Every structure is written in C-alpha cells, then in structure tokens.
Amino acid sequence: xxxxxxxxxxxxxxxxxxxxxxxxxxxxxxxxxxxxxxxxxxxxxxxxxxxxxxxxxxxxxxxxxxxxxxxxxxxxxxxxxxxxxxxxxxxxxxxxxxxxxxxxxxxxxxxxxxxxxxxxxxxxxxxxxxxxxxxxxxxxxxxxxxxxxxxxxxxxxxxxxxxxxxxxxxxxxxxxxxxxxxxxxxxxxxxxxxxxxxxxxxxxxxxxxxxxxxxxxxxxxxxxxxxxxxxxxxxxxxxxxxxxxxxxx
Amino acid sequence: xxxxxxxxxxxxxxxxxxxxxxxxxxxxxxxxxxxxxxxxxxxxxxxxxxxxxxxxxxxxxxxxxxxxxxxxxxxxxxxxxxxxxxxxxxxxxxxxxxxxxxxxxxxxxxxxxxxxxxxxxxxxxxxxxxxxxxxxxxxxxxxxxxxxxxxxxxxxxxxxxxxxxxxxxxxxxxxxxxxxxxxxxxxxxxxxxxxxxxxxxxxxx
Numbered sequence: 001x002x003x004x005x006x007x008x009x010x011x012x013x014x015x016x017x018x019x020x021x022x023x024x025x026x027x028x029x030x031x032x033x034x035x036x037x038x039x040x041x042x043x044x045x046x047x048x049x050x051x052x053x054x055x056x057x058x059x060x061x062x063x064x065x066x067x068x069x070x071x072x073x074x075x076x077x078x079x080x081x082x083x084x085x086x087x088x089x090x091x092x093x094x095x096x097x098x099x100x101x102x103x104x105x106x107x108x109x110x111x112x113x114x115x116x117x118x119x120x121x122x123x124x125x126x127x128x129x130x131x132x133x134x135x136x137x138x139x140x141x142x143x144x145x146x147x148x149x150x151x152x153x154x155x156x157x158x159x160x161x162x163x164x165x166x167x168x169x170x171x172x173x174x175x176x177x178x179x180x181x182x183x184x185x186x187x188x189x190x191x192x193x194x195x196x197x198x199x200x201x202x203x204x205x206x207x208x209x210x211x212x213x214x215x216x217x218x219x220x221x222x223x224x225x226x227x228x229x230x231x232x233x234x235x236x237x238x239x240x241x242x243x244x245x246x247x248x249x
Numbered sequence: 250x251x252x253x254x255x256x257x258x259x260x261x262x263x264x265x266x267x268x269x270x271x272x273x274x275x276x277x278x279x280x281x282x283x284x285x286x287x288x289x290x291x292x293x294x295x296x297x298x299x300x301x302x303x304x305x306x307x308x309x310x311x312x313x314x315x316x317x318x319x320x321x322x323x324x325x326x327x328x329x330x331x332x333x334x335x336x337x338x339x340x341x342x343x344x345x346x347x348x349x350x351x352x353x354x355x356x357x358x359x360x361x362x363x364x365x366x367x368x369x370x371x372x373x374x375x376x377x378x379x380x381x382x383x384x385x386x387x388x389x390x391x392x393x394x395x396x397x398x399x400x401x402x403x404x405x406x407x408x409x410x411x412x413x414x415x416x417x418x419x420x421x422x423x424x425x426x427x428x429x430x431x432x433x434x435x436x437x438x439x440x441x442x443x444x445x446x447x448x449x450x451x452x453x454x
Contacts, residue, residue, distance in 0.1 A: 001270060013279045081445075088383075088444045090391035092414040093434045096421055178263050180394035181414070185422060196265045196394075218266040225261045233253065240342035 001222075005215035012211055027212035031220075037202060039217055042195030046177065047224055049111060049194055053118035053176040054169055061124020062165065066154055068125065069132045080129070086122025092181055099185050109188040117182050123175075124168060131164035132157060134242050167239025170232040177225050195221050253341070256334035264331075268398035271327050275313035275399075283310040314400065317409035324396055324410055328389065336381045343377045344370070383444055390440065393418065413437065 004012055005027050006020035031039055068079045091098070098117050099108070107113035135157065143156055158165070183197055190198070195217070202214045229236070262270075274281045278288070291299045293308035313323040347370075355369045371378075393414040403419070404411025413433065421430025 001266075004273075013273060013276055016284070084448050085441075085445055088387060088441050088448065090387060092391045092393060092417065093437055093441070095414075095417065096427060096431055096434065099422075174261060178394075180263075180265060180397075181418070184418075196263050199265065200398075214269060218269065221263055221266055222261060226258075229254070229257060229261060237253070237342055237345075240339065241346045 001215050001218055005212050005219060007212055007215075009209075009211055027210055027216045030210065030213050031216045036213055037198055037217060038190075039195060039198075039220060041191060042193060042198035043220060043224075045111070045192065046194035046196065046221070049114050049118070049183065050173050050176045050224075052111075052115040053179075054172040056115060056119030057121040057124045057172050057176075058165060058169055060119060061121060061168070062128050062158070062161075064125045065128030065132060066157055068129055069157075080126075083122040083125035083129070086120070087126060088122075091117065091179075095181060095185055098182070102186050108186065109192065111187065111192055113186045114182050117186065118176055118179060121172065124172065127168050127171075128161065128164065131161045131239070131242065134164075135160045163235045164239045164242065166232055166235035167237075170228055170236045173228055174225050253338060256338045256341075258334065259331045260335040262331070264393075264395035265398050267327065267331060268395050271323070271330075271399060272314075275323050277312060278310045280313070282313065287311050315406050317405070317407045320400070320405045320410035323399070324392075324412075327395055327399065328392065331395075332385060332388070336385075339381060340374060340377055343374055347373050379447070383448060386444065390414075390437065 003019055006023050006025070007017075008021075011017055011020060030036055034040065064079075064083070068076060068083070071079060098113075102108045102110075102113040102117070105113070107116070139156075139160075140153070143153060148156065180196060183194055187193055187197070199214065199217055199221070202209070202217065259267075277283065287310050288296065290296050291302070291304055291308070292310075293299050293304050293306040296304065298304075299308065311319050313319050351373070352365070352369060355365055360368060391414060392412050396410055396412045397415055397418075400410045400415075404415060417430050417433045420426045420433065
C-alpha cells in the first residue's frame, strides 16, 4: 500500500513490480491540497466518532458490568443474557429501527446519532464482567467491612481494572473505526462523514484518476488504529490474557 | 511485538481499504492471484499443472470478481486474510495464560508434539475455538463493507456475492422497500437465537 501510493495508474496492476518507478510524492501532494478529498476533516470525524463511541461504550459497559457483578440469582442471569444478546445481535439487523429512532429524535444527519447507536455495546459488559472476576473477593469484603459505599467500590473496581479498561478502549476503538454501516445510514452531509465514507467518492472515480491518492488516503486511515495499537499493545495483551482464561462466560 | 503486529495488521485495516487492496489481488489477468498462482500453475497450455490435471486448453485465468463460480471464493479469501491473524493473536493470549506446570507435567509424562497439542492444548483452549467460531459466524453474516465495495455496491454477477446485509441495505435504503428490509432482518432472528443458545451452553460446559 505504501509503495502503491507512489505509483502511476498503469503501474498499480503490474504484479511483478513491487516498487514504483519513481518515488514521486504527487499523490501525497494532491491529497494534502484537499481538492479531491477533505482528508483532514474526514480523519477528524473518524477519530471523533470512534473515540466518542469507545468512551461511551466503555463507561456504559463498566457501569452495567459493575451492577451485574453485585446482582444475584435469576436477575443476574437475565441481565447477562441481555448482554450476550446485545453482543450477538449485530447492529446491521437493527439498522432500520435505528434510522427511525434517529429521525424521531431529530438526530438524523447528526454525529450524535452515530455516537449513541455505536455506544450500545454488550461486548463491554461481558468484557468487564470477566475482568471483575479477577478482583479478589477478600479485597471486596475488606472494603465493605471498612465501610466503603457503592461509589467507593466503583472507584476501587476502576483502579483494579485499569489495564482491562485500556484494553477494551483499544479493542472497541478498532471495531468502531471499521464500522461502516452506521455512518452510512445516519449521516448524509459530506462535512459529517468520517474518512472511510468520504473516500467512496475516490473509489467511484474514473480510470484517469490517480489511484495512488486512494492508497495515500488509506495509509492515513490505518495510522490512528495502528498508533493506538502500538501504544496499548501491552495492556491489550494483558487484558485479553486475563479475560480469555476463564471459560465461564 | 513485531510478530503480533503482523498478525493484527489485517484486522486494523478498514474493510473498505481492504476491498481496494484485494481489487488488485483479484483483478483479472494482471491481478496478483492470477499472475502468481493461477496462470503459472493452471493455465490450459502453459501452466505446470494445467495439462496434467486436464484443465481445458482454452482456460487462461480466473475472473474472481466477475465469474459467479468464484466470487464467493474471493469473499472467503478476503475474510480469511482479515481474521486469521486476529484469531491467532487471541489463541496466543489465551495460551499465555495456561499454567506452565500443566505443560511441564505433561512433558514429564511423555507427551510430545501432536500429543501435547491434542491432549493438553486443545482441551484447555476449547473455549477459544468456540468463541472464535461464534465471532466469525457473526462477522460473516453481518459482513457488509468489504463485499459492498469489492463488488461495486451490488451482489456481483448473478448476485453470486450478495450478502444478507448488502441485500438488506439495497432493499431498504437504495430502493425504498423498508418492509422487505425489515423482513430480511427479522428472518435472521432464528440464527441469532441459535448462537445465543450455543453461547450460553458454552458458558455452562
């Protein structure tokens, strides 16, 4: 992809030519000028939407998982089943109701609709339920004996689960970065669209259009999740190692 | 870390970008797959294996994105390339959590190679197999943007590559048949019910 961002159109489909004939930054210059694609705004929209969904999903998931952790019996089973259902039911199936709800709330073609729809994730609930199982019960009992309120316990859970929170933030960021259908359905104005959707106009272009610009935009598109993955790799691995250990749930 | 990054890089790539990359892989005669694999080995006249396997002499290359017999194979290859690394990373994380005492004890008892994998690793990581299977089934059924861009916002020739969500999107949001789109969405409910039951059974086992 990096090499393709320096190639002319006739070089792109030559399978035996890995490197470009000249390392010309024409595609990057075209992209930087912003005439073909407002990549800066698109990238900002993508980061805003992904971050927003991730933070909201983490907050909601953490809160519900905390509530489920202290539930018992049938109530706990029903709540866990609802979380599993939310995970297994893809957002694509809920596409039409989501559009209807967004229209009724006057949030159609507003980024808040994508944020709200994307934050309703059962994955966070199940993820943090598994993470909370790692917290020693003796620690909880000692805190309760010392008079800790629910709020104090919530803060304590957060401190004990920091690595898991960071791991989930990274995981959900990657998933929401790739989410295509929700912005496609709920956003209409060009200025609201994230970069993957803004690039559609390049994908539909004529054969005379320099495809290297598309490759350059693609590299920009991969950079944020790649950077966050590199930053949060250790936390993600530590968190997944802990979460994937217990097959119970 | 560098090896893990190689595994995870495909899943970090957005499906729309992946579709464009795979357009170069599947592109007619000059696509990577045809140029490096199909034509050298299976060409009807010049391929190494073609004449031996009885491939017709008129066969030149596979049109992965236009031939209805091969469109779904192209979709599967794209999905395979995207998810293999991530599933490997999940297994790597799960394997790291297995107590080493279990492995050492097995080795002391004479377990080696495939036996160690079959009797120790596979049972301990059984839940990861099930989790990955459920996750990939969900992704397969809910797959949209990869196929959508690769096949030009349609299902391809004779709708051979038409995915459920693509059909739902086209019916509901391109052609305005919201009732049909809702029916398509609801028709998937039995599948989700089965997945939920499988997931809860995995929890209990």
